[in-house]
Amino acid sequence: MRKTARFAAVAMAAALTLSACGSDDGADEGTDNGDAPAATSDVKVGMAYDVGGRGDQSFNDSAAAGLDQAVEEFGMEAQESEAEDGEAESAREERLRTFADAGYDPIIAVGFAYAASIAKVSEEYPDVNFAIIDDSSVEADNVASLVFAEEQGSFLVGAAAALKTETDQIGFVGGVETPLIQKFEAGYVAGAEAVNPDIEVDVTYLTQVPDFSGFADPAKGKTAAQGMFDNGADIVYHAAGGSGGGVFEAASESDNLAIGVDSDQYNTADPSVQDVILTSMLKNVNVAVYEYLSDVEAGDVPSGVTTYDLAVDGVGYSTSGGFVDDIVDQLDEFKQQIIDGEITVPTAP
Amino acid sequence: MKDPRLVKLGLGLAAPVLALLLAFLITSLVLVVAGDPVGEVWSTILGVPEERNIANILNNATVLYLSGLAVAVGFRMNLFNIGVDGQYRVAAFVAAVVAGEAWLPGAANTVLAILAAMLAGAAWAGIAGVLRARRGVSEVISTIMLNFIATGLVAYFLRRVAVREEGSNDIGTKEIPEGSRIPGFSIGDGPTEVYGFIFLAALAGFVYWFVLNRTRFGFDLRATGRSTTAAVASGISVTKMTVVAMLISGAVAGLVGLPLLFGDSYSYGSTFQSGLGFAGIAIALLGRNHPIGIAIGALLFAYLDEQSNPLQILVGVSPDIVAITQGVIVLTVVISYEVVRRYGVRLEQHAVARALEADRQEARA
Structure with missing residues (x-):
């Protein structure tokens, strides 16, 4: 009988919590209203991140920076949601629908994984505007595709690596072997070979699809880069998101150099590895998101494909730290040749 | 209570009910600690799906x-x-x-x-x-x-x-x-x-x-x-x-x-x-x-x-709360089935002991 009493006690406790929850409700709604900023814009942005979400120090963060800038400047209201590793296709669709049903417009999907769900949901909600980053396969009046010429930016940092290397051997660490990351590789190799046709480029990928952990595993990045440095390379370029931290560490420990990706990592990486970051390939997702949102704010909602390439400074290279100051002229010459179409950078290795 | 079939049915129902209640309780605690709106979370989770x-x-x-x-x-x-x-x-x-x-x-x-x-x-x-x-x-x-x-x-x-x-x-x-x-x-x-x-x-x-x-x-x-x-x-x-x-x-x-x-x-x-x-x-x-x-x-x-x-x-609220709830449910199910099983065994032992005692007294009388 004592046991029965104990069960009853547990049940009672649960019931009490339940009623406590009920009374919580009203109070919380009150604070929610108090939190709302003084809005000057009636645009409600729904932001659907890829796996990792805000805080991944890479791709998603760059998109988040663009959103933050727009929110601050225009006083837009924004809500965010992130994908979970190994989620169903229906979960991505449902994320977009939940945003649409709750009145968010536009809805920005960060990452190519959303391509199929954007195609489906944009059809169900023809009056809502959507944008997708890194994909241009969806054609609809209410969908804007924001894509980047990653190979062009990678070409320039490849050229920088070839100009700076002392061993004529450089490396590339890709996060996950997808067509997207292969674009980085292709441009990098082409840029290096444009400077020195005999240069040796070591290439490795940390994981294979559907294992996307290669974008978030610094230990794997470190091991891969270490192997390249041991093998005679002296500069390694990473396109591996969060795993890049490991590449910087390996470069720092072995007194070699590394090249960052997406944002100017000289400014965002750990200060202890700052002095090994030769340059960074800039992929200005933040600019794309901000420009899209400012068009929306102006009432001129974009649709169709917008390519962010060297010509519009959608991609590029960073000069923070001053390591590439002496070769800026050569790099800018390559840049101009690409813009003028004299050099066509390959998009696949 | 004395019908053994009823007792068995009761115990069978007790385990999952106990597990869900416990999971509910623990998840609520996690929400409170994380400073999330407990009531809103549950009303969303328990709402009627479309x-x-x-x-x-x-x-x-x-x-x-x-x-x-x-x-x-x-x-x-x-x-x-x-x-x-x-x-x-x-x-x-x-x-x-x-x-x-x-x-x-x-x-x-x-x-x-x-x-x-x-x-x-x-x-x-x-x-x-x-x-x-x-x-x-x-x-x-x-x-x-x-x-x-x-x-x-x-x-x-x-x-x-x-x-x-x-x-x-x-x-x-x-x-x-x-x-x-x-x-x-x-x-x-x-x-x-x-x-x-x-x-x-x-x-x-x-x-x-x-x-x-x-x-x-x-x-x-x-x-x-x-x-x-x-x-x-x-x-x-x-x-x-x-x-x-x-x-x-x-x-x-x-x-x-x-x-x-x-x-x-x-x-x-x-x-x-x-x-x-x-x-x-x-x-x-x-x-x-x-x-x-x-x-x-x-x-x-x-x-x-x-x-x-x-x-x-x-x-x-962070979607991790869903993963936490799922994990907690698995744990509480495993634990509550064991608790209820032991309780059932105890009940049976008591019943057998009582029956034996009654038999013995009858024999003595």
Whole structure:
């Protein structure tokens, strides 16, 4: 009988919590209203991140920076949601629908994984505007595709690596072997070979699809880069998101150099590895998101494909730290040749 | 209270009710500690789902159910098949290639692809089965390792056969022709259809129950799982049962990805759902290896998964709370069943002692 009493006690406790929850409700709604900023814009942005979400120090963060800038400047209201590793296709669709049903417009999907769900949901909600980053396969009046010429930016940092290397051997660490990351590789190799046709480029990928952990595993990045440095390379370029931290560490420990990706990592990486970051390939997702949102704010909602390439400074290279100051002229010459179409950078290795 | 059948029924109901209440309590505590709006979270989670959400839940549950069944087959034989994850990915890829190539027309193509998937899953699991039976390698270790090999192997072959749409960064196998897809059905007028594969999943559950409980083979399998020495004594070949159990577990695992393949994505690509094998372990535990229990577990998990987006977007709570709730439920179920079982044993002991005492007094009188 004592046991029965104990069960009853547990049940009672649960019931009490339940009623406590009920009374919580009203109070919380009150604070929610108090939190709302003084809005000057009636645009409600729904932001659907890829796996990792805000805080991944890479791709998603760059998109988040663009959103933050727009929110601050225009006083837009924004809500965010992130994908979970190994989620169903229906979960991505449902994320977009939940945003649409709750009145968010536009809805920005960060990452190519959303391509199929954007195609489906944009059809169900023809009056809502959507944008997708890194994909241009969806054609609809209410969908804007924001894509980047990653190979062009990678070409320039490849050229920088070839100009700076002392061993004529450089490396590339890709996060996950997808067509997207292969674009980085292709441009990098082409840029290096444009400077020195005999240069040796070591290439490795940390994981294979559907294992996307290669974008978030610094230990794997470190091991891969270490192997390249041991093998005679002296500069390694990473396109591996969060795993890049490991590449910087390996470069720092072995007194070699590394090249960052997406944002100017000289400014965002750990200060202890700052002095090994030769340059960074800039992929200005933040600019794309901000420009899209400012068009929306102006009432001129974009649709169709917008390519962010060297010509519009959608991609590029960073000069923070001053390591590439002496070769800026050569790099800018390559840049101009690409813009003028004299050099066509390959998009696949 | 005194009717033993009523007591048994009461105890049977007490365990899951206790588990859910405990899980509710613990999750609420986590929410309070995290400073999240507890009431809003529960009212969102317990709210009535829309038609399209019901379709999603049923679809997700179909997939999870098959995964749970695959793991449960192993559990019944005292084998811990952690490799369902690798097995279903190898199998889904094989099925996607076979169905995409469309060597046979229409439904015959579908049947061929399903058989190919079951064979591929069985073969992949069979490696671990043979290693266990012949060399005594723990299936826990070998299936984990085989998961990694499966990932690498499938990625390698996917790149070989992959087709890529213009402008897309996704790669995948050739799409399955329309005639070979498995049609779904709608609930109300929601945009999402329920997979037709749900009926095959239910059939798989029935076959599982029938084979295990109504055939000599099922008896042998359960006997070997309970006690190998007893099984050997009654003339069962443990080596054979180990391999066969792994083969069956793998064949069922081969079905896991197919509802997605034939009802939703129509190809295997870089965004194909991963991690389903691990969810299956939790669901088999939750369902206590019983086909109905696994179905309830799968529905519960699918239901919670479906709340992850509204929680984030409408309430502003991290979707991790869903994962925490799921984990807590598995733990509380395991614990509360044990607590209730012990309580039941205690009750029986008391009853027997009382009966004996009464007998003795009668004899004395």
